[in-house]
Amino acid sequence: MSILNQPEQAQRPGMLARSIALMKPVTWFPPTWAFLWGAVASGGTTGQLDDVVRIIIGMIMAGPILCGLSQVINDYCDREVDAINEPDRLIPSGQISLTQVMVTIIALIVLGLAIGFFLGGNIPLLVVIGLFLAIAYSAPPLRAKRNGWYGNALAAISYEGLAWLAGHLTFAALTPASVLIAVLYSFGTHGIMSINDYKSIDGDRASGINSIPVLYGPKRAAWLIVITMNLAQVGVIAAFLAWGQPLIALFIAGILAAQLPLQRQFLRHPMDYFLKFSAFGVLIFVLGMPIAAFGLRAL
Numbered sequence: 211m212s213i214l215n216q217p218e219q220a221q222r223p224g225m226l227a228r229s230i231a232l233m234k235p236v237t238w239f240p241p242t243w244a245f246l247w248g249a250v251a252s253g254g255t256t257g258q259l260d261d262v263v264r265i266i267i268g269m270i271m272a273g274p275i276l277c278g279l280s281q282v283i284n285d286y287c288d289r290e291v292d293a294i295n296e297p298d299r300l301i302p303s304g305q306i307s308l309t310q311v312m313v314t315i316i317a318l319i320v321l322g323l324a325i326g327f328f329l330g331g332n333i334p335l336l337v338v339i340g341l342f343l344a345i346a347y348s349a350p351p352l353r354a355k356r357n358g359w360y361g362n363a364l365a366a367i368s369y370e371g372l373a374w375l376a377g378h379l380t381f382a383a384l385t386p387a388s389v390l391i392a393v394l395y396s397f398g399t400h401g402i403m404s405i406n407d408y409k410s411i412d413g414d415r416a417s418g419i420n421s422i423p424v425l426y427g428p429k430r431a432a433w434l435i436v437i438t439m440n441l442a443q444v445g446v447i448a449a450f451l452a453w454g455q456p457l458i459a460l461f462i463a464g465i466l467a468a469q470l471p472l473q474r475q476f477l478r479h480p481m482d483y484f485l486k487f488s489a490f491g492v493l494i495f496v497l498g499m500p501i502a503a504f505g506l507r508a509l
Contacts, residue, residue, distance in 0.1 A: 213377070228300060230352055233316065234290065235278075237278075238274055240370060240399070240496075242273035242279045244374040244377065244392075244429065245271075245376055246265060248388070249378065249381055250377075250504065252378040253382060253507045257318050264329065265377075265380075268377060268380050271326065272373040276318070276337065277368075278318060279319065279341070280317040280368065282315055283315060283349065284355075284381070295416075309310050322343065323337055326383055329379075329380045331380070336376045339483030346390075347365060356419050356420060359407070366400040366402075369397035370392065371392045378392075387453065387509075390449055391482070394442045395502075398438060399442075402436030402492050404421065407422060407424070407429065407431075408431075409484070411424055412463045432484075433477060439495060440466065442468070443498060446502055447463050448507050461501045465494055465498045465501070466498075472494075473487070
């Protein structure tokens with residue numbers, strides 16, 4: 211019997227690998243990217259090794275640890291629904307025990323707070339705020355993910371706004387200009403969060419999750435997504451013009467213009483092009499963040 215079980219045991223990922231899979235590495239990029247450019251925007255970074263190490267540690271906190279934590283919490287809270295709709299996922303399939311899930315959550319909370327205290331200032335407060343937003347997004351009684359407007363707002367604030375502010379605060383006190391840019395890119399990210407919902411419209415509708423595509427249909431939702439993303443970028447452009455940075459505004463306007471062909475495809479045929487728009491349109495959108503960061507640095 212043990213010989214028969216050897217191939218199955220050999221194929222099963224180890225405990226650490228299963229916890230990492232539950233943390234969904236594919237989702238880590240947005241907060242790590244936001245932390246990096248928030249740090250640059252602070253104007254307090256240098257090329258010294260100490261600063262580089264602090265940025266890397268902060269990016270690990272924002273992405274793998276805190277974003278990973280939010281993913282684990284979400285899967286834990288979704289375990290009963292997933293047992294019906296997606297029984298092959300890690301928790302409902304029994305590949306990872308509830309005990310391991312809880313240990314993973316506790317370990318990530320401890321690591322996040324420890325790094326927050328290491329980075330200093332108000333970073334631990336942002337970690338706690340992010341934790342509460344993750345719980346509010348996924349867990350009853352709020353379970354904000356059931357509504358695309360509220361859920362996407364919490365996710366956008368966590369993924370972009372808090373991460374940007376944490377990067378800035380790691381090296382300098384916040385400035386109104388940096389806070390405004392964080393708010394604007396968080397607003398744009400609200401639209402981005404809805405693109406991913408196209409792949410699960412039927413499942414969301416059956417589960418009572420009112421994502422933006424479920425609420426308004428694919429076509430109207432596409433317009434809301436594009437308008438939200440573009441308003442955010444127009445706001446960034448207007449801000450830099452007001453701050454006497456026309457070159458930065460011009461670069462970001464160019465980035466906005468580069469998204470228009472992809473947006474046109476998405477608006478005409480959202481179900482056919484949402485994956486392409488998610489991959490390439492969003493990539494172009496986030497290229498505005500480093501430009502904005504260097505613009506803030508020069509103020």
